[in-house]
């Protein structure tokens with residue numbers, strides 16, 4: 001303690017290596033706490049001058065000890081106000097993302113998938129737009145009666161932040177559209193970015209003023225857009241390219257290219273490199289052209305986006321999970337660098353996976369200093385024969401965690417050491433094993449801790465997952481606070497989050513008295529926890545952190561079972577045996593399959609887990625999801641397609657039924673509402689007749705949903 005205190009006051013020039021390292025850690029922690037208080041809780045506890053002094057000391061130490069700069073260094077962070085500072089906007093049409101492909105084969109697969117889905121011949125001529133993928137942040141601009149009325153960020157795709165005041169300061173964005181033909185209600189979507197030259201100038205100014213530097217133009221654009229004070233945004237040169245639209249009174253055209261022409265005529269900036277292509281060869285030629293122009297552009301791009309030109313076909317293709325089937329991003333190769341692998345550390349994940357993390361000699365990759373990279377799992381270390389002391393190639397693509405590609409064996413030093421992967425969990429001492437797949441007999445590539453909920457690492461990681469943005473989304477309760485509350489035994493299981501306020505009232509040391517907290521921030525946290533008692537059922541299920549149950553599976557389960565009670569009842573029945581009716585039904589939910597079904601049955605077969613879920617359900621009241629389309633005659637119905645359909649492919653039929661709120665299942669049971677029988681339908685049709693389920697022809701089905 002006293003040592004830290006001394007260091008705090010020591011001049012930077014007098015610090016030794018170890019002291020500097022500790023000081024940087026302390027400063028990173030303190031600055032992050034103050035950022036949280038200032039931005040998220042609107043409750044700064046120190047003066048601006050005192051805050052600046054902390055940052056200046058951090059910068060001075062980093063300048064003297066550049067090899068000690070931390071990955072979470074405050075100097076590399078965007079000065080962004082987190083979510084809570086802005087109002088929320090629910091997107092009327094979700095803002096989804098794009099699937100990625102990385103090579104020619106990926107592009108051809110994308111085209112094949114489209115043809116297969118639409119039931120077209122490979123040779124059929126389809127046109128695609130090809131355009132740069134801008135590395136900025138997506139925005140949706142809502143116009144009513146030609147006036148810009150609202151601008152929102154993407155957020156989690158369903159709900160973003162209201163940044164209207166800031167967006168109004170961007171001169172590229174029209175505030176009023178007078179041109180004829182602009183729909184009365186129209187949302188333009190596109191990317192806000194900062195040019196490379198503006199980014200350079202901004203960072204030079206920041207340096208001169210002693211303000212924080214931005215790591216890249218994208219962070220600078222994000223930080224500039226999310227300022228609480230619009231005059232700051234106005235002083236930052238943000239730009240905009242339109243690439244699409246959302247909620248609209250009428251479609252802008254019949255084709256993507258046609259829509260671009262109209263957007264341009266209405267006064268929106270469109271990227272000048274957009275091309276219309278008519279074959280895979282042309283698409284790839286545009287890709288290569290843009291790739292070779294890349295370094296000469298004054299803005300960052302990270303790939304090329306292809307979009308099917310015909311909007312009627314886009315509509316038919318629809319979406320799969322969070323990406324359209326009709327568009328794809330062809331990404332540029334990731335940036336690489338070589339450095340020394342100093343050591344390997346093991347991290348224990350939420351599901352017990354032991355992940356080896358490479359501790360590296362710091363190296364700059366694509367403008368960011370990297371010191372840690374993932375080695376994925378035990379099998380990868382063996383396969384790549386990576387040894388401690390090796391020169392290794394690392395790769396960093398976009399925002400994903402950097403990864404070790406492999407060693408440069410020609411440069412292997414004499415003393416390079418093989419890494420002995422632990423067979424006990426470093427967090428709890430339980431055995432860590434590589435399971436064998438029952439069916440294939442293959443050994444899992446991942447070693448896992450068998451400690452389950454007795455393993456503190458798994459418990460704390462599950463809690464972090466539980467509060468995370470796409471799960472319970474508890475504002476003001478981030479990873480760092482969870483770790484602290486866990487260590488201090490304040491929150492060790494999910495339900496304790498919901499009794500936090502009640503327990504706090506009884507406790508001697510109040511939350512408000514903790515370092516980094518205050519009365520206001522504690523009250524805000526209690527309020528946001530209160531708000532999440534009415535969590536949506538899909539988020540509730542996803543939040544449980546069950547292996548193989550991601551957001552999409554969570555949503556499928558929520559749609560299928562409707563309420564938490566039904567879900568729990570079905571899972572209890574499903575865990576009894578793999579032959580039980582409940583298990584078979586679970587496995588047959590379209591999009592779930594045997595792996596996730598088995599993981600669910602295993603999870604609910606474990607009494608600890610059921611206890612946690614039950615205790616949690618005493619605190620929260622999960623809400624049923626709204627039907628996708630409540631007006632549709634098949635909303636909430638279970639449908640089975642069988643035999644050969646003539647007017648659409650099976651995938652299209654399924655996607656369309658789901659869009660109308662129906663559940664598509666692979667097997668007929670007494671819960672099936674309709675069986676749609678195509679040519680040559682066999683056993684499922686017979687089954688339906690036996691069970692008295694309504695059988696429709698393809699045409700009858702089309703009439704029903706028309």
Ligand code: IVH
Nearest residue numbers: 096097098131132133134137138191243305
């Ligand atoms: S089209 C349904 N076109 O990339 C999604 N996106 O990974 C349609 N982006 O969130 C997106 N340039 O922010 C599209 N020319 C472009 C783009 C582009 C950048 C971003 C966008 C989106 C992300 C998807």
